[in-house]
Amino acid sequence: MSRERGIVYLIGAGPGDPGLMTLRGADRLGRAEVVVFDHLASARLLDLAPASALRICAGKSVGHCTLDQNEINQTLVEHAQAGKVVVRLKGGDPLVFGRGSEEAAVLRRHGIPFEIVPGVTAGVGATAYAGIPVTCRGAASAVAFVTGHSDPEASAGRSGVDWPALARFPGTLVVYMGVTHLDAICRTLIREGKTSGTPAAIVESGSLPSQRVVAGTLESITSLARERHVRPPALLVVGEVVARRGELEWFESLPLFGQRIVVTRPRDEAGRSASALEALGAEVVVAPTVEIRPMADTGPIDAAIDRLADYDWLVFTSVNGVRSFLDRLFERGKDLRALGGVKLAAIGPSTAEALDRFHLRADLIPPSFRSESLAESLAGVAAGSRILLARADRGRTILKDELSRLADVDQVAVYQNADADQLPDSLVDRIMDGSIDWITLSSSAITARLHALLPEPARRKIGREIKLASISPITTQAAAKLGWTVAAEASTYTWDGLIEAMTRQVAAGRAPL
Secondary structure: OOOOOEEEEEEEOOOOOOOOOHHHHHHHHHHOOOEEOOOOOHHHHHHHHHOOOOEEEEEOOOOOOOOOOOHHHHHHHHHHHHOOEEEEEEOOOOOOOOOHHHHHHHHHOOOEEEEEEEOHHHHHHHHEEEEEEOOOOOEEOOEEEEEOOOOHHHOOOOOOOHHHHHHHHEEEEEEOOOOOHHHHHHHHHHHOOOOOOOOEEEEEEOOOOOOEEEEEEEEHHHHHHHOOOOOOOEEEEEOOHHHHHHOOOHHHOOOOOEEEEEEOOOOHHHHHHHHHHHHOOOEEEEEEEEEEEOOOOOOHHHHHHHHHHHHHHEEEEHHHHHHHHHHHHOOOOOHHHHHOOOOOEOOHHHHHHHHHHOOOOOEOOOOOOOOHHHHHHHHHHOOOOEEEEEEEEOOOHHHHHHHHOOOEEEEEEEEEEEOOOOHHHOOOOOOOOOOOOEEEEEOOOHHHHHHHHHHHHHHHOOOEEEEEEEEOOHHHHHHOOOOOOOEOOOOOOHHHHHHHHHHHHHHHHHHOO
């Protein structure tokens, strides 16, 4: 909400993995009316801001400087003076080589209140993901964070970095922005006293699924980085702690490490779905093909709620159905006592968990999580009863058709399943350049809409160069009708089942012949 006087939150986004955003940072981002973000801040974090928030890319990386520092300062001041809640989202930590102190000083001069929310700096986060401890008993009891943006041989001491002192430093050196002048930095450290055999490593894109670690010595690391075409953003780590990587390496061992996966579910579901994939090492691109919207006409829902006492069973076929129905129940001034005489059925564990979040327990969950199995299970316990189906405004009618043979069934649409208007332009570009590995399909409607939204050249790559993961045989059949071949199909028809199927396929592809 706009205030008479605005405020600016200077938030550290962490080194790359969106899961490293602090709880305080996520809370402040959720209040934003304007977000000014760096290129290095994860795009996934922008989803934490309200949909209505103005998003301004400030760039701030090599080749991505959309706004210079003065323009960034002016942007923050102008929006705050207009009474807006402004978030300045910065990669890493705002005060560690992030110019956050400069931006805060500008805000103070203009009388604008601000708050600094620390973030996980790359020197701690990226090294941890690389399996390199910056301090370790017996190897290093101190660490120095250094900027390497200036050439130590050309600057002749003007960079503000005392390289001779750093060469004598007994702990770990973590050099930010050290790739451009890597050769000169290594030569300088050796010339000033570091032994040429000192362990050294480059961590490129630390904490991201594109992370690469190149390890060697001060003498060899430059040629190794050149051979492997290491590019910024990258850290140089120098010290005995680098030798510990072999026993502490973990991130690259995750089952979906490096896999680039598109989640096509509605945005409200996509965040949780993406987090599960990111926890397994994947890069996730969120590209909803359908949207969940409230019903424009709530009359039928209200009528069903008013008649709840007439029903024996209330059946939910999705998480969104649970949330939409119960939200409307509460909006009508009722509470959970209105469900006191009704038994609840859920199509699967995710829907049952949604009920549980409202302190409700499903009386029936079918053994196979699809409409046919739900109808069969209800047939054994609900024959001759009155059943209310709460579901989307579109989809297969098989559940109602089957139950109507043995019970009195009413069906009410409690939310709209609307088609998205377009996909992100970046997704089509990535499909065309081959930088996507998987696309997930979690319903027939999602599959059909994805096909409709993609241009023909991109469609031809799906199922061939880009693999598909399907949540169920019904979804797989929908893909097949469109000419797409599914590479992995869930054996249990849940999101977790889809991930398991995809993980098995990836593991099979990585297994040695």
